[in-house]
Amino acid sequence: MKIIVDVMSGDNAPLEILRGVEMASELEGLELIITGSEETIRETAEAHGISINKDNISVVGAESVITMEDAPLSVVREKSNSSMAVGLKLLAEGAGDAMVSAGNTGALHAGSTLIVRRIKGVKKSAIATILPYKNPTLLMDSGANIEIAPDVYVQFAQMASLYMERIMGVESPRVGLLNIGAEPTKGTKNVVEAYNLLKETPDINFIGNIEGKELPGGGCDVCVTDGFTGNIVLKLTEGCGSFIMSKIKEIYKKNAVTKMSALMVKNGIKKLKNDFDASEYGGAPLLGLSKPVIKAHGSSDGLAIYNAVRQAMRCVDSNMVYEIAMKLVPNIMEQQNRD
Amino acid sequence: MKIIVDVMSGDNAPLEILRGVEMASELEGLELIITGSEETIRETAEAHGISINKDNISVVGAESVITMEDAPLSVVREKSNSSMAVGLKLLAEGAGDAMVSAGNTGALHAGSTLIVRRIKGVKKSAIATILPYKNPTLLMDSGANIEIAPDVYVQFAQMASLYMERIMGVESPRVGLLNIGAEPTKGTKNVVEAYNLLKETPDINFIGNIEGKELPGGGCDVCVTDGFTGNIVLKLTEGCGSFIMSKIKEIYKKNAVTKMSALMVKNGIKKLKNDFDASEYGGAPLLGLSKPVIKAHGSSDGLAIYNAVRQAMRCVDSNMVYEIAMKLVPNIMEQQNRD
Numbered sequence: 078m079k080i081i082v083d084v085m086s087g088d089n090a091p092l093e094i095l096r097g098v099e100m101a102s103e104l105e106g107l108e109l110i111i112t113g114s115e116e117t118i119r120e121t122a123e124a125h126g127i128s129i130n131k132d133n134i135s136v137v138g139a140e141s142v143i144t145m146e147d148a149p150l151s152v153v154r155e156k157s158n159s160s161m162a163v164g165l166k167l168l169a170e171g172a173g174d175a176m177v178s179a180g181n182t183g184a185l186h187a188g189s190t191l192i193v194r195r196i197k198g199v200k201k202s203a204i205a206t207i208l209p210y211k212n213p214t215l216l217m218d219s220g221a222n223i224e225i226a227p228d229v230y231v232q233f234a235q236m237a238s239l240y241m242e243r244i245m246g247v248e249s250p251r252v253g254l255l256n257i258g259a260e261p262t263k264g265t266k267n268v269v270e271a272y273n274l275l276k277e278t279p280d281i282n283f284i285g286n287i288e289g290k291e292l293p294g295g296g297c298d299v300c301v302t303d304g305f306t307g308n309i310v311l312k313l314t315e316g317c318g319s320f321i322m323s324k325i326k327e328i329y330k331k332n333a334v335t336k337m338s339a340l341m342v343k344n345g346i347k348k349l350k351n352d353f354d355a356s357e358y359g360g361a362p363l364l365g366l367s368k369p370v371i372k373a374h375g376s377s378d379g380l381a382i383y384n385a386v387r388q389a390m391r392c393v394d395s396n397m398v399y400e401i402a403m404k405l406v407p408n409i410m411e412q413q414n415r416d
Numbered sequence: 417m418k419i420i421v422d423v424m425s426g427d428n429a430p431l432e433i434l435r436g437v438e439m440a441s442e443l444e445g446l447e448l449i450i451t452g453s454e455e456t457i458r459e460t461a462e463a464h465g466i467s468i469n470k471d472n473i474s475v476v477g478a479e480s481v482i483t484m485e486d487a488p489l490s491v492v493r494e495k496s497n498s499s500m501a502v503g504l505k506l507l508a509e510g511a512g513d514a515m516v517s518a519g520n521t522g523a524l525h526a527g528s529t530l531i532v533r534r535i536k537g538v539k540k541s542a543i544a545t546i547l548p549y550k551n552p553t554l555l556m557d558s559g560a561n562i563e564i565a566p567d568v569y570v571q572f573a574q575m576a577s578l579y580m581e582r583i584m585g586v587e588s589p590r591v592g593l594l595n596i597g598a599e600p601t602k603g604t605k606n607v608v609e610a611y612n613l614l615k616e617t618p619d620i621n622f623i624g625n626i627e628g629k630e631l632p633g634g635g636c637d638v639c640v641t642d643g644f645t646g647n648i649v650l651k652l653t654e655g656c657g658s659f660i661m662s663k664i665k666e667i668y669k670k671n672a673v674t675k676m677s678a679l680m681v682k683n684g685i686k687k688l689k690n691d692f693d694a695s696e697y698g699g700a701p702l703l704g705l706s707k708p709v710i711k712a713h714g715s716s717d718g719l720a721i722y723n724a725v726r727q728a729m730r731c732v733d734s735n736m737v738y739e740i741a742m743k744l745v746p747n748i749m750e751q752q753n754r755d
Contacts, residue, residue: 211659220596223604257559257647265562265644289651293659305604306645308596310652312628317656320550320632321688325664328684335684341677345667349660 078107080389081173085113085142085160086180088376091121094179097382098134099127107390108133110173113160114140139163143184145375152188161185165192168368175369175389177360179377186221189363189370196398198406201229202365203304204372205237206311207245211295215241215250217364220308230254230271230301231278236364236401237299238281243395244362244388253287253297255306261286271301280404322350360385367398417446419728420512424452424481424499425519427715430460433518436721437473438466446729447472449512452499453479478502482523484714491527500524504531507707514708514728516699518716525560528702528709535737537745540568541704542643543711544576545650546584550634554580554589556703559647566609569593569640570617575703575740576638577620582734583701583727592626592636594645599625610640619743661689699724706737 080101084094091113098109111118111129115138122129129136139160143152152162161180165188168176176193178185186204195202203218217237218225225233234252241250254272256264261272263286275283287296292310302310325346329339339346360371360381369392373385392398419440423433430452437448450457450468454477461468468475478499482491491501500519504527507515515532517524525543534541542557556576557564564572573591580589593611595603600611602625614622626635631649641649664685668678678685699710699720708731712724731737 223596255648257562257644257651268644289648289653290655292652293655294662305596305607306648309594309628309645310648312596313631313649313652314628314656316629316632317653318660321657321660323633324688325685328681328688331684334680338677338680341673342667345670345674346664349663349667 078390078393079110079173080107080386080393081110081112081164081167081176082382082386083113083160083164083176083178083180084111084118085139086178087373088179089378090142090179091117092125093378094382095122095125095127095129096379097377097386099129100379100383101386102129102131102134104387104390107386108135109386110135110137110164110167112137112139112164112167113142114138137163137167143181145181147181147184149181149183149187152184153191162188162192165189165370168370169193174393175371177371177373177382177385177389179373179375179382179385182220182361182372185370185372186363189366193366193368193370195365196367196402196406199236199365199401200232201225202363203233204361205240205364206307206361207359208292208311208314210293212298213245213247213359214292214295214297215245215299216307216310217299217301218304218307219311219361220304221363222304224305225267225303227267227270227274230268231274232365232405233301234275234278234281234283234299235404237301239397239400239404240362240364241298243397243400244391247298249282250298251284252281252299252301253284253291255289255292255300255302255310256286257288259286259288267303275301318350322346360388362388362392364401369393369397417729417732418449418512419446419725419732420449420451420503420506420515421721421725422452422499422503422515422517422519423450423457424478425517426712427518428717429481429518430456431464432717433721434461434464434466434468435718436716436725438468439718439722440725441468441470441473443726443729446725447474448725449474449476449503449506451476451478451503451506452481453477476502476506482520484520486520486523488520488522488526491523492530501527501531504528504709507709508532513732514710516710516712516721516724516728518712518714518721518724521559521700521711524709524711525702528705532705532707532709534704535706535741535745538575538704538740539571540564541702542572542575543700544579544703545646545700546698547631547650547653549632551637552584552586552698553631553634553636554584554638555646555650556638556640557643557646558650558700559643560702561643563644564606564642566606566613569607569610570613571704571744572640573614573617573620573622573638574743576640578736578739578743579701579703580637582736582739583730586637588621589637590623591620591638591640592623592630594628594631594639594641594649595625596627597625598627606642614640657689661685699727701727701731703740708732708736
């Protein structure tokens with residue numbers, strides 16, 4: 078299996094990405110194709126004693142890097158020679174089986190859609206982020222598609238359900254439609270129509286509307302929503318996490334007794350803070366594409382990249398793209414099988 | 417000044433509402449008109465030693481109560497004789513200067529719009545909830561209007577700014593437009609248009625788009641958004657608060673040392689939990705109406721009701737309705753003054 082890794086993108090690139098690649102290179106049967114400036118990669122690896130001169134790591138040169146400030150479409154325009162664009166082109170051409178990048182989410186989604194392309198019959202691809210709630214909750218869409226038609230909610234529910242089942246091992250994942258009340262008549266016109274379509278969709282475990290209040294407590298396994306609302310949910314979760322943590326810090330700083338108390342629970346609180354700082358765990362799969370693409374968190378360290386590579390491997394192993402195509406567009410698959 | 421209080425609505429009604437009324441009756445120059453079943457009110461007051469037989473408290477009978485399950489329009493239909501509907505009618509007729517209710521938010525908004533009515537020229541009235549973020553943040557709309565036109569965002573920004581300035585004492589409140597990025601081109605078509613209108617609106621301190629991540633940390637004083645997104649923000653904030661608190665509880669319960677540690681910060685943590693349990697503080701004003709209506713939190717106790725009454729008094733004292741009318745529809749006011 079061949080996994081492409083964009084080693085130049087992300088807050089800690091290329092150092093931490095290379096560390097993750099080095100760890101992943103120990104995995105059996107795996108080949109890694111890394112994209113980026115060959116010089117920078119070599120220098121960084123040498124300076125930090127990272128061994129990338131291995132049989133199962135190959136470097137493909139790329140002249141530029143997409144930053145967080147670049148527009149999504151820069152990946153196919155002025156930065157079509159970037160580490161991200163080069164990686165996506167390799168993926169589209171079949172040089173690799175899946176790709177991992179910790180770079181600009183908008184650019185990765187735009188580039189994936191335009192270069193790797195969607196599964197035929199899938200109306201929209203989207204970013205499916207796993208939120209660190211009581212149970213891991215897949216939020217789809219978390220920012221790619223601002224407004225979506227009612228039937229797109231259904232495809233999101235189907236794709237996200239398959240992902241949670243096959244990759245995260247959640248049996249019969251509970252699908253909730255993000256809304257402002259439990260009743261089927263609540264919400265925008267599109268959301269009401271989506272409710273009616275979801276209710277009639279076989280092979281998903283639709284539990285109805287889910288409200289913002291129920292999400293963190295584990296009210297569903299898959300939360301379907303448009304990219305506007307989803308992005309606000311994603312970022313507000315992160316914002317609430319760091320705000321509450323700062324309030325807790327204030328409580329502890331009050332006096333000598335509270336300061337002593339802080340020492341006793343330090344590790345637990347630190348872990349909780351980390352969970353919410355990232356606002357998500359694991360990489361975020363881009364679902365609906367003809368090849369698996371994993372968006373690792375921007376602040377990923379080596380271990381996070383290693384885990385994202387393993388996540389990409391599971392997507393390939395489980396034949397997720399084929400499964401999604403079979404579920405969403407069985408007629409097209411039947412036709413292709415006949416051809 | 418006369419404040420109407422619906423004493424039958426709310427999780428702790430009528431007992432806690434009556435307690436709040438009793439406290440408020442000590443305020444100088446205030447008359448209270450309470451609506452509800454005269455028998456229940458008398459019995460509850462007697463059973464708990466609450467003195468409501470005072471010169472400045474009058475009871476107006478109402479046969480029914482709107483529950484949380486009732487549809488918003490029940491207030492003008494099958495439950496037009498409810499404590500909420502009777503109160504709103506008294507307010508519309510001029511028997512009182514403002515009203516407080518801890519009941520069903522949807523019904524209170526629908527009833528206010530249909531019975532008390534909007535200020536002439538105000539396109540939509542809305543629920544403005546104060547969120548317990550780093551600084552009190554007025555979220556408008558927090559659930560009344562699912563979808564709104566771009567010019568409605570502007571009126572929301574103007575009304576909410578006036579409220580924060582006059583009632584909450586925030587000088588030149590920073591107005592943020594809830595969005596998924598800082599750039600003016602981000603968001604839905606309506607949000608992009610709203611951005612352009614807000615930018616050109618005089619007399620408000622528009623600071624541009626605000627993302628979910630920035631809200632809890634105090635990124636703005638007024639957050640304008642549609643009622644769908646706003647309601648999800650409101651409820652997700654509450655959900656994140658109680659989820660993180662439950663995680664902290666787990667950390668403390670781990671062993672004897674952590675349990676001891678918990679004792680040292682008990683009060684601070686409890687206060688933080690209470691702040692987030694309510695998910696808001698103070699009552700939520702319904703802005704845009706021709707008379708002030710304050711929605712007290714459903715779980716209000718006596719003190720919360722007392723505070724909501726004082727909040728209603730401040731709205732009357734500051735002539736908020738007139739100020740809103742002058743700012744939003746100056747031509748109409750000029751015309752009325754000429755008549």
